Amino acid sequence: xxxxxxDVEVGTTIPxxxxxxxxxxxVKYAGASGDFNPIHWNDRFAREVGLPGVIAHGMYTMxxxxxxxxxxxxxxxxxxxxxxxxxxxxPVPDDANPPxxxxxxxxxxxxxxxxxxxxxxxxxxxxxxxAAGGAKVLKRARAxxxxx
Amino acid sequence: MSLNSEYVGKVFGPGAPYEVSRVKIAEFxxxxxxxxxxxxxxxxxxxxxxPDVIAPPTFAIVISMASTEVAQQDPGLGLDFSMVVxxxxxxxxxxxxxxxxxxxxxxxxxxxxxxxxMSMLVMATDMLTVDGEHVCTAKSMLVERGK
Numbered sequence: 140x141x142x143x144x145x146d147v148e149v150g151t152t153i154p155x156x157x158x159x160x161x162x163x164x165x166v167k168y169a170g171a172s173g174d175f176n177p178i179h180w181n182d183r184f185a186r187e188v189g190l191p192g193v194i195a196h197g198m199y200t201m202x203x204x205x206x207x208x209x210x211x212x213x214x215x216x217x218x219x220x221x222x223x224x225x226x227x228x229x230p231v232p233d234d235a236n237p238p239x240x241x242x243x244x245x246x247x248x249x250x251x252x253x254x255x256x257x258x259x260x261x262x263x264x265x266x267x268x269x270a271a272g273g274a275k276v277l278k279r280a281r282a283x284x285x286x287x
Numbered sequence: 288m289s290l291n292s293e294y295v296g297k298v299f300g301p302g303a304p305y306e307v308s309r310v311k312i313a314e315f316x317x318x319x320x321x322x323x324x325x326x327x328x329x330x331x332x333x334x335x336x337x338p339d340v341i342a343p344p345t346f347a348i349v350i351s352m353a354s355t356e357v358a359q360q361d362p363g364l365g366l367d368f369s370m371v372v373x374x375x376x377x378x379x380x381x382x383x384x385x386x387x388x389x390x391x392x393x394x395x396x397x398x399x400x401x402x403x404x405m406s407m408l409v410m411a412t413d414m415l416t417v418d419g420e421h422v423c424t425a426k427s428m429l430v431e432r433g434k
Contacts, residue, residue, distance in 0.1 A: 158320065171311075171318035172349055188369065197373040202319035202345045209343065215316075215323050215383070216337060218344040222377030222426075279375075282344075 141213025144261040144286040153211050153252035153265070158203040160195045160231050160271075161245030168199045182233065195229040200248060200276055204267045207250040208282045211265075219262070220283035227274040246271055261285050290399045290406045290431065291365050299358040300393040304417055305350050307388040312342045319343060332385070339386040347378050351412035351425035354392035358410055359429075364396075366408065367431060374407065375428035381421045390414045390422055397426070404433025 142153075165179045174196055177184040182192045201223050209215040234244035249270045256264040262285050269277035309329070316326035321343045324331040332340045359366050384390070397409040407430055414423045 164318070164320070167318040171315045173352060198345060198348050198376065199319065201376060202321070202343065205344045206319060206321045209321065209323060214335065215321060215325060215343045216335075216341040219380045219382075220378065221344050222375070224375045225373050 142211050142286050144257075144263070147254050147257070147263055147286065149254055149257060151254040153207070153254075155249060155251040156207055156210075158206065158248040158250060159245050160199060160203075160229055160248060162193065162231060162233060164245065165193065165195055165199060165231060168196055168202075172196070172198060174198065190228070191230050193231050193233070195231050195246065195248075197225040197228075200225075200229055200269060200271075201280075203248050204250055204269050204277060204280055205282075207252065208265060208267060208284055211252070212284045212286055214287075217285045217287075218282050219285055221281075223267075223269075223280040224278040225276070226278040227271075227276045229271045229276050248276070255281070258283065261287070289365065289401050290408060291363055292399045292401075294361075294364050294396050295399050297358075297396050298393060299361070299395075300354055301391040301415075302354050302357065302393075304389045304391050305353070307342060307384050307386055307390065309340050309386040311349070312340050312346065312386055315346050315349065316343055319345070329386075337383070337385055341386075342384040344378055344380065344383070346384060347380070347414060347423045347425050348376070350384075350390060350392050350414055351394075351423075351427070354394040354412045355410050355427055358394050358396060364408075366429075370432045372430050372432065373427070374430040375426070377426045378423055379426075380423045384414075384422055388422065389417045391417060406431040 252267045267280040400407040
């Protein structure tokens with residue numbers, strides 16, 4: 140069910156969803172985005188610079204929040220404005236026995252959202268909450284979305 | 288070494304035109320797990336009122352990052368990229384990017400703030416079509432951690 144402007148009110152909540160960040164997802168994201176920083180795929184390097192191990196690209200996490208809002212609007216092109224603050228990292232463990240079908244493993248990213256404002260021109264402002272491992276990983280995450 | 292505050296207001300670019308392709312949009316959508324057919328099926332995108340398949344909202348980072356890298360690598364700025372973390376990111380679209388767009392990106396250093404041994408660098412990247420139509424402005428705030 141995609142959201143309709145006339146059905147949405149300030150305070151309308153968007154059903155929470157869980158997204159996954161596995162090592163293979165970070166490798167794919169590195170290739171597609173061009174961000175080959177080794178902290179996103181090389182444990183040894185990540186530890187050398189003081190991290191617990193490989194962490195997800197902040198932009199991968201932001202993209203999951205974008206997918207969440209896009210799915211709600213029914214159109215990735217509806218997300219006109221989107222801004223976040225990266226407030227905590229998302230460590231992505233190296234699974235000892237990753238399933239070949241890729242169905243589990245990695246880190247879980249939990250996303251929820253609420254309509255904060257109805258704007259003109261069929262646009263709404265949505266606040267998105269993004270958490271992983273019990274920490275808020277994105278703060279002040281807000282999207283302006285044009286609904287049908 | 289802290290950042291050179293004389294770089295505030297400095298403009299980098301416009302860079303070489305970037306052609307948004309169907310294949311790159313589909314690859315990016317696959318990589319982030321965006322399932323929408325509007326990113327893959329030209330007919331579906333046209334039915335939804337778009338000229339061609341559209342990019343997910345964070346796709347613009349592919350174009351903006353190539354532009355901000357030019358600024359970041361300017362030796363006069365004094366940025367130690369090995370100590371950089373991504374602090375904030377935003378995108379403001381006039382419309383979604385779509386396959387067939389040819390855009391040029393220009394990055395402006397908006398602000399540099401030094402707080403103790405940390406520096407904060409804000410860059411704004413405007414992406415316009417080669418015909419001068421604004422499509423997206425991306426803002427990146429990078430934090431350079433102290434050593």
